[in-house]
Amino acid sequence: MKPRISPERPIVIRVAYNGELYELRTFANEYRSLMMLIYDRIFTAGFGECLGMGKCGTCLVEITAKQQEPTSYERNGDINLQRTGRSAENIRLACQLMIDEKMDGLTVRVLT
Template identity: 30%
Template sequence: MEKKLKTITFTVIENGIQTPIATRRGSYPNLMYLLKEELQLESFGECGGVGRCATCVVKTSGITGNSTLKERNEPATLSKLGFEEANIRLSCQIYITADLNDAEISILEV
């Protein structure tokens, strides 16, 4: 029997414009790659997803589960920029999972 993949849907806000996104788990390595490709963002995610450059900073609302946890280089990188809020994240450190369903992701200018 073939396993049906569930659609993951959320909203992205860039420069005040809301864009609904529908994707599936595993379609992208992480949220940064999805945002970069779907929204054609230039100068976004310049370090390639290792959590060092902070060119993929987003503000999240409605993310659940393990996707709320900051790991690896993320806390130190955000702290250097003065971001201490739990909902400010590096999109390269957020995986595409059901934790993103119904979330709102705002792209921040850094």
């Protein structure tokens, strides 16, 4: 008897950028972070310049709607976010946000 393989449930994230709203579908572990998903799927000039090292501050997003709190990597994200001069609780470095099931239903606006 063959094992049943259930298809992974897609994670749907809405991204507002440059006056457009994009609905992006992905899966856990398809991309390393929200930054890489946006970088790969939407042409965002000047976005994610350090490719996720958490050093450039060019991957800022504002979380405008969420079903759950997204998972953050345990890195220096808070310190690097402070360097950008942005401190609102709903503003994050997209490279510090892991794509997992908690991100399903998230809506963000690209700030940089």
